[in-house]
Amino acid sequence: MLRDRVALITGAATGIGEAIARLFASQGAQVHILDRDADGCKRVAESICADGGAAFAAGGDVRSSDDVNAWVRGAIERSGRIDILVNNAGIYPRQAFLSMAEEQWDVMQDTNLKSMFRTLQAVLPQMVAQRSGKVVNLSSVTFHLGMNPMSHYVTSKGGVIGLTRSLAREMGEHNIHINCITPGAIKTEAEAKVVTDEQAKAMMAAQSLRRRLLPLDVARVCLFLSSELSDGMTGQSLNVDGGWVMY
Template structure:
């Protein structure tokens, strides 16, 4: 039996929302592991260009494509553009996401649609566009970024919690449906992570108090979540499917 490794040498990876935060850290780590990376972003041209340059400085290959992953036509354009450059998509990381703190009774239908569109519908759309190629090749790995709040729930974050719980359910459904084609679908449900979207400086005092109340009493780093994504994308995780890894500092325990 060939021993599995963390290498992604010779593989291609599409990472959504990759210009900053967890997506950026994942793109850099995947490139270091040998993958050719397609960096999806939405109107973050400077950040995406900086990331591509950083990957190239490491000796890797990367391409940046701006697209709104909550829009079906834009997703198809993204995937068609990626395939035109890299030929196949062996690994998909659905990372694009937004968050909003707002009382439930103040949450509008537009708020709901925006959060669910970016955080859940996008996962459906990108998976639907990428999976036919994986099915044809009988192989692939999908990693969906959920959240510990999709498991725990949190007041004032109803749309976000609903979306991330949906990501977990969708992950398990796809894992069962596509296992016969040797396609692995897993999720990561991080705890609070220090990114531009979620930071101690920009969130409410109540949020900070709750997030730092976890056993490790700190925010995670994007690189720590990227490490879980690399594991799930690699052959080391070839017996993993339908699983939810929880790099969360102890926020979720049975």
């Protein structure tokens, strides 16, 4: 489905980003992945290549314009174009608002939201020149629900939806599609560190589907939004949450 497409994916050393990178590569894309976990990122790229795919790893922080710009330049030098950008890197530590330090608030916005300003500023000129492109931003269904104690996180993910909608309007004339996924509770190693079994069960009980959602569930929707199957859509958010939120 993505034969010879060039895809850039942030935060792909593990979890949802890794699943997206593996699925895209299995569909014929050349994937360029960036993660602050340089070793993990390299392991994922090597494993994709061992499976017959094409993957290039870069260690780097999405909070650094220098890292992001060097990564995007490198991908263009190596692959000649950029067809897809998936803004996936993100963090989700819990913190009660009244005991939240200003720095915790800032790190959250910088990692989850301003990072997308950096990647989009680096990638969009190339897509404009090509007169085509697909961007998928990872938000969260918690934006619709609110979540305690995650005000800094939910605010950052609401910003992602605002950015998606506004840029979709601005970039439509260049044939660039910008959409968003709002995942529900996805079973990842990182989630297991902050969510107890009891909390996971409660979230599953709120879903219509009675199973834990996996990174591949999100990756499949990301594939749809990155392929020609979604050519009539831009500025949209799709809930991948097992039927939890229905608006």
